[in-house]
Amino acid sequence: MDKFEFIATSTFGLESVVKREIIDLGFENIKTSDGAISFTSNISAVPKANIWLRSADRVLVVIGRFKAETFEELFENTKALPWSDWIPKNGNFTVSGKSVKSKLFSIPDCQSIVEKAVVESLKKKYNVNWFEKNGAKYKIQVSILKDTAILTLDTTGPSLNKRGYRQSSVTAPLKETLAHALIALSFWKKDRILLDPVCGSGTIPIETALKAKNIAPGILRKFVSENWDIIPQKLWKEERKNAYGKIDVNLKLEIYASDIDSKAIENAKHNASLAGVDDCIYFKVQPFEEIKLMDDYGICICNPPYAERIGTINEIEKLYRQMGNKFNKNKTWSVYVITSCEEFEKLYGRKADKKRKLFNGNIKTDYYQFFGTRP
Ligand SMILES: C[S@@+](CC[C@H](N)C(=O)[O-])C[C@H]1O[C@@H](n2cnc3c(N)ncnc32)[C@H](O)[C@@H]1O
The missing domain is CATH 3.40.50.150 (Vaccinia Virus protein VP39)
Structure with a gap:
């Protein structure tokens, strides 16, 4: 089975707790940075990590990582990524972004360039000019840190703290x-x-x-990627x-x-x-x-x-x-x-x-x- 890179995001300060959980789940090549713990696994990591992680906020799959100092580099490198492996013809995708200490600092511009590049890539693959976007949801994130862009898809949907059991709460409940x-x-x-x-x-x-x-913790709830074709229902x-x-x-x-x-x-x-x-x-x-x-x-x-x-x-x-x-x-x-x-x-x-x-x-x-x- 193909190996993918994943990122479990966490609140600042909880990285060591999430890292311990990822080790216990048996994932490999674990690397920690502020608010993010990356690891590699095959696609079965999506159900496993989402259902079992107790202190992470969400699980992202990394679609690509590259140097991006100009809008052209961002566009061309994004377009070259295998988007159609993940997003079907009717996929309902949106793009959000963040940029820290990078030449490309305008987040709205980065988002719109990534969106255009994904559209171009999918148009070519599916040979269409128009996407209905009435299928499953795909949330693309472009994060640029020190001129390196990481393009991810969110596999979780509502954050992992939403276990499904807390229907009633007092003022100031803990996550x-x-x-x-x-x-x-x-x-x-x-x-x-x-x-x-x-x-x-x-x-x-x-x-x-x-x-x-x-x-x-995730046994009671649903995740956005449960509707993705790439992850077998079984x-x-x-x-x-x-x-x-x-x-x-x-x-x-x-x-x-x-x-x-x-x-x-x-x-x-x-x-x-x-x-x-x-x-x-x-x-x-x-x-x-x-x-x-x-x-x-x-x-x-x-x-x-x-x-x-x-x-x-x-x-x-x-x-x-x-x-x-x-x-x-x-x-x-x-x-x-x-x-x-x-x-x-x-x-x-x-x-x-x-x-x-x-x-x-x-x-x-x-x-x-x-x-x-x-x-
Ligand atoms: C910050 S909230 C706790 C939130 C909780 N961890 C949660 O996730 O829902 C603090 C709680 O302390 C309770 N409290 C305040 N003074 C108290 C006291 N003297 N004895 C017992 N409970 C008290 C309040 O009623 C409130 O529910």
Whole structure:
């Protein structure tokens, strides 16, 4: 089978998590750059990567890569690429673009040149002058970095964080892909208790349960490339069947999720049931200060309110102090908190063992990590 180059895109800061996932899926020739992890595989990577990647945003297939310092170079090199291998006569294609530190900096011009070049290439191949564009969707992207153009097709469609289970959410829910990364960056293991005491719509507990039970995050949803002729339908069917077969249905988990807001807990329960993990998460309406740490060696991973988003400063500072008071008394617990509050360690009353810069949407945050003693 032919080999292709793919790019899994990720939020800035999550590249190492996505790279680990790509290694675990068995792909080869992995290279990492800012927000992009490239790898090679045959076409079966499209269903596999889309259905299984937990922290990537989307999966692109690279159609070509070349030097482009002039519009002519961009046009001729784009035209020479094998577009008709991918896009059928009635393919509904669009072009988006970006350019960084390059001579060709006008994005609208680059987009329109790429579109013209693709049209010319397809016209020649299909021997037609007019395309109806009423078939499957193809999103071409031209990205020019330091005068090198990469032409890709998006195989994903709506971003991979849209798993399909989050029908209801609270204010400021975490992206599912980031929630998974918080778990992957922690010391949590299947046999440890997980607590999210400010769970909102339940994203962290649900992603934990999906990961632990080996439920593929994309198992419930569709991808734009499922309508592409180049990918045999049987590859999608086989990957889904394989994914269903890999679910650990008998795994017992201890995941506790609570929130002060009863509406949030109602939403979280509903989402967990859609995700098929409501049997292993214990939900409760409970203000943080009433939480009792019954067992030792638990792991708390949470996304409390930040000033920019919800709650008043006083309420938020009080909550951060309460968190420190509770967890600092039990040295066996490990606590992981994502927040944009720069005063967090001061309010929590302890310096983090590790901090990692992450973006939650456009908000710059830190992922504060307080390690408990080992069991
Ligand atoms: C940023 S949201 C969490 C979003 C969640 N990670 C998600 O993906 O939906 C913060 C949550 O903290 C809850 N909260 C605020 N103060 C609280 C307190 N004192 N005790 C428990 N929950 C609290 C809010 O009700 C809100 O749902």
